[in-house]
Amino acid sequence: MSCSNDNQLHVSVYETSESGNSLTEISEFNKSEDSLTATVRIDTTKRFQKITGFGGAFTESSAYLLNKLSKNNRDEILKAYFSKEGANYSLTRTHMNSCDFSLSQYSYSPVVDDMDLEHFTIKDDMDDLIPMIKDAMSVSEEGFKIFASPWTAAPWMKDNNGWVGGKLLPKYYDTWALFFSKYVDAYKEQGIDIWGFTVENEPHGNGNNWESMHYTPDEMTNFVMNHLGPKLEADGHGDKIILGYDQNRAGLKEWVDSMYKNEETSKYFDGTAIHWYESTYKIYSEDLQYAHNKAPNKYLIETEGCIDSQVPVWKDDAWYWRKEATDWGWDWAKEEEKYLHPKYAPVNRYARDIIGCLNNWVDGWVDWNMVLDRQGGPNWFKNWCVAPIIVDPDSDEVYYTPLYYVMAHFSKYIRPSAEVIGVENSDKELQITAAQNPDGTIAVVVFNEGKTPKNFNISLNGKSKHITISAQALQTIMIPTN
Known part of the structure; x- marks a missing residue:
């Protein structure tokens, strides 16, 4: 028996x-x-915390590459990311206007001094980006949230009249707030509901290399409190999520101190966005705990992370487990900060960071590009990076790196609203x-x-x-x- x-x-x-x-x-x-x-x-x-989701970013580069592949491979990649059988991504990002992972520099507000944005157009997104998003939506059974981030306003709105660096001129604050509202409407017309925004990708700038626009913490708080929040509300978009900051964790405290100073400053901020590029190994637990304690009922989302400053290694899984990769800081960090940027194994960096984030109140984790080529582009600035899926459009080949599976370990099994x-x-x-x-x-x-x-x-x-x-x-x- x-x-x-x-x-x-x-x-x-x-x-x-x-x-x-x-x-x-x-x-x-x-x-x-x-x-x-x-x-x-x-x-x-x-x-x-309750989980918002896991996923990656829709970029023009990724969308362009998908359109260069055979239909079978394009469909397979979208299923790999968005179907229940695949990674089942639930939280995604895209860029407003161009970014470094665009084919060229462009803006939805191309006409100088168009204060009312009468010439607003998303035509640059129509060939590649929007079809990728819509096809992902058709593959996803449970749907996914999508938030958008600007790298910069059009040069004519800025004090340096350039794509790179500079600040938004105060006289265009209302125009720039209107830009967000028009974006929601334009995407809605294409059948895409925007869940929310980050106010500005990397408001500290990025070493003045590619599209960027600078804010101080108080400047961003002022823009959201007095312009962006009220405008979205007035236009019937008050349900759209606004995430402040959107850069590395080491700078978190001064930003959340400004955003959540009092009820008035906090009103339109729904949460805080963070990146991981300050270090290849450090989680910044204390900073994450501080941000959570400052606003315990608001989102704390990792909105971008990738193996940066690195040409992808093609069809060699073992490389992704070895400590050979280097990041921007290996070459460019200040001497006293070099210790934060040792060589690392890409898999280790993803796995330990996501686990560390989840154990320190982070409720969402979004990877950067979903698809890149063997060079780590296309990227107009030649700022090469790695993506979980690498493709060779010339030979119509697809390589699922171990990073794809690492992301799926979380996105497939830990679902939105999990605790x-x-x-x-x-x-x-x-x-x-x-x-x-x-x-x-x-x-x-x-x-x-x-x-x-x-x-x-x-x-x-x-x-x-x-x-x-x-x-x-x-x-x-x-x-x-x-």
């Missing part, structure tokens, strides 16, 4: 590893002899986060960046399961509702 083990926790385990797994389901766990068994306890009584829950973990070398989905399922993401496999017992409500995670591996463990 056999009896079932009532204390056995039933789980499904999916692993991506340096040894070759790519979101592969694992069911056999042979105990690793050279590792003690850690204890991982899930605590559903401890509840933190981050408590985890007790006895092995500090394992990086772990957990969230309970609206349907009751629990997703536990475990990252082992070490060179040896690890054993752990995962437990919930008195039931447990022994699991082994490979060396240099990421696992998502799904626990059903009962």
Whole structure:
């Protein structure tokens, strides 16, 4: 007579590893002899932030490349990102006007001194960008949120009359606020609902290299409080989300201090947007905690991160697990800040950052370009970067890098409105986060960046399961509702 083990926790385990797994389901766990068994306890009584979503950005570069591929490959990539069988992206970004990942510089307000924006046009988005967004919408069963970010206003609105750097002239504050409102209407006409905005991509600038426009914290707060917020409200767009800041975490405190100074300054800010480029490894936990505590009921979203200043490596998965990549800071950071920019493994950077963010109140995490070519472009400034999917349009080839699978470990299994829950973990070398989905399922993401496999017992409500995670591996463990 056999009896079932009532204390056995039933789980499904999916692993991506340096040894070759790519979101592969694992069911056999042979105990690793050279590792003690850690204890991982899930605590559903401890509840933190609600998840807004995970995803990537629609850029002109990505959309242009998709249109150069065969229909089969184009469709396959969109399904890989947006279908339930794929990564099921739920939160996305796009750019207003051109950015570095555009084919050229353009603005929706091309006519100088058009104060009422009578010549406003999104014609530059019609060939590539809008078709990509609409096709993604048709693939996605559950839908996704999309927010838009400007890199700069048209040069004629700025004090330096240039695409790069400079500030918005105060006399054009109302015109620029109107620009956001017209953008919502123009995209709505194309069947695309805009969920919200960041006020300005990288308001500190970007070393004056590509499209940018500078604000101080108080200048941005003034613009939102007295111009953008009231204009969107007056035009019936008061439901659109406004995220302030939108640059690196190290500068977070002074921005949230300005945005959330009092009820009046806070009124139109729905949350804070952050990037990760200040360091290749540092999470900036204290800054994230500070931002959350300053406005605990508002969004805190990572709106951009990528392996930057790097030409992608083609069809060599192992490279993405090795500490060979460098970022902008490797060459350009001030000498006293070089320590923040060591060489790193791209997979490690993504996995540990997303886990670290989720464990410090961040509720959304958005990757940068979804698709780039073998050079890391096209990019008019030649600011090459890596994307999770790399394509060669000349030979119609597609390469799903390990970064694609890393993103899917989170986006596919941790769904919008999931709540981050408590985890007790006895092995500090394992990086772990957990969230309970609206349907009751629990997703536990475990990252082992070490060179040896690890054993752990995962437990919930008195039931447990022994699991082994490979060396240099990421696992998502799904626990059903009962």
